[in-house]
């Protein structure tokens with residue numbers, strides 16, 4: 001559904017039908033995914049251009065869409081290296097499309113859950129130099145981790161394995177603007193067996209504890225260094241995002 005809403009080709013009839021139903025109920029259903037991808041492009045470009053990051057660990061990468069992280073990073077420096085991680089078998093079958101690196105750089109795909117930190121880090125070590133800074137990317141995945149799955153601890157463990165000068169970037173759905181509507185979303189996801197927990201601004205900001213937040217901090221993603229005017233409200237997008245440096 002996410003792929004279809006983004007205009008991709010890697011979806012089934014059942015996904016398209018469900019997404020069309022969703023669009024009928026909420027014409028803004030594609031807004032958040034599209035803006036989330038725009039946030040990915042802005043932040044990855046910022047990491048590459050302004051922070052000099054050349055290695056990226058993108059966990060919960062999703063079905064390939066273009067441009068993907070390696071295309072953005074390698075447009076700044078073709079030698080950039082990217083490790084993609086996801087635990088969805090359908091993403092695995094499409095992983096080839098994520099492995100189209102510029103010859104100077106490298107991309108790799110690890111079939112793993114974010115919660116299996118050892119496996120993620122073993123894959124990262126094989127493909128990246130963990131003595132040099134890494135951009136840890138967690139776009140639209142942490143809201144699939146309820147507190148009992150310890151998402152804060154998982155992020156802390158991942159960051160502990162990365163050197164000073166590394167960055168954490170994440171985006172996260174919030175119910176701050178329309179609590180009732182998003183309570184309905186959470187209930188539907190949980191009914192489908194997908195653990196879901198939406199978080200407030202303060203709860204999202206906690207993922208960055210101990211890090212140096214880059215301006216403008218943890219904000220609705222439309223406000224994170226926009227490059228073009230977008231005629232949308234923060235409520236229509238309902239995602240917080242931020243970028244921070246490990247001291």
Ligand SMILES: C[S@@+](CC[C@H](N)C(=O)[O-])C[C@H]1O[C@@H](n2cnc3c(N)ncnc32)[C@H](O)[C@@H]1O
Nearest residue numbers: 060061062086087088112113114139140141144
């Ligand atoms: C909403 S999509 C986001 C895709 C992409 N990061 C983006 O922001 O456009 C969430 C992705 O996280 C993946 N995911 C969910 N739970 C995961 C887990 N425990 N470990 C790894 N990936 C997971 C899903 O398979 C899906 O591809």
